Amino acid sequence: MAQPLLRRCMSDQIRDHLLECILEGTYAPGHRFVELDLAAEFQVSQSPVREALRELEVLGAVESQRYKGTRVRSPNPVEMAEAYVLRAILEQRSAELAVPCPTDVLDSLRATLASLHEAAQDRDVTCYSRHALDFHRSIVVQSGNHLFLEIWENVQTRARLPFVAQHLAAELDSCAALHDPILAALENGDGALAGRLLRAFMESLLDKLPR
Template sequence: MSQPLPRRCMRDQIRDRLLECILEGTYAPGHRFVELDLAAEFQVSQSPVREALRELEVMGAVESLRYKGTRVRSPNPVEMAEAYVLRAILEQRSAELAVPCPPAVLDSLRADLASLHESAQDRDVTRYSRHALNFHRSIVVQSGNHLFLEVWENVQTRARLPFVAQHLSAELSSCAADHDAILAALEKGEGALAGRLLRAFMESLLAKLPR
């Protein structure tokens, strides 16, 4: 018989799963989390659920309001703008460090890029957001800088990609096309060029954010 997972592991798994759903837009701003329901869903006691929600609050993904419970935070324009400024810097340097990219990483990027184009054509904001996150995260992971990745992942709660993608739903095909040149540069081992393109893309999103 396998041993039960330690409570810390369960807390981390619950936090990561809830954060994934928030970032993908499965849980929209204002969605209320009920500890009892989550405990039943994950088949755990309320303690790891409560701890996971507290961590998400520290990360800025949820907020706890008196008499209203814990809810997904609404996008904050100032935080979003700051998040995209930081992403621009992090991803530029990550691309510079990412080359040469192993074939497996390039294959993964190609697959995500293909899905970006397909979901943009279908105006599928949820799918687009998922593969956009995968594409950019893969580059940060390939940088080999673990602190970059930690900061980048924390920034995503403020960047609110699904909200931005919805705001730019008419421009998703153009946004997906911007990634073609980024991948081409990485395929050629031109990390500095890929970095400049990534930064330019992030700054273009920054200019289009809702105020």
């Protein structure tokens, strides 16, 4: 049961909660959202729910059809591939701009990477996806480029990492291991190398995407 939300930014909170559930698979493709039900769940009026669903449609997470309502979109293979190409470019440049990384940022990346390895060993796709996104997002944040982050947030929704991770469940250990040299390069202050490794990793996923 969702907790009651503060009036301030209610639509943002609803959007973020629903998006997380969509990306983690709680709401499967085709799931239909009913505004009245969501309003009752979050203990709000229909207005912020409607706004949240509109924003999710802009992000490509849901689609609305007349007389059919709003449903979770099925992953689009072409769109996913395009999203990974764009993420590869964004993350390469972000890593180049991220150095030198402050100690607290490196400590956070180390902790996230440790959790990523643990999730991979446990074959926990949901946790793996969450930690992987945290790792990559932290590097984009550290670039200091706010527009990069805004674009990345939009693109990663369309990349559907949890869906891809489920498809690659048997390869999570090897995927996690490819993050180790990225962190090592950042620790050594070599943003160019970290960027090349990030781009190579993202592009390596292209051949493994579901068709």
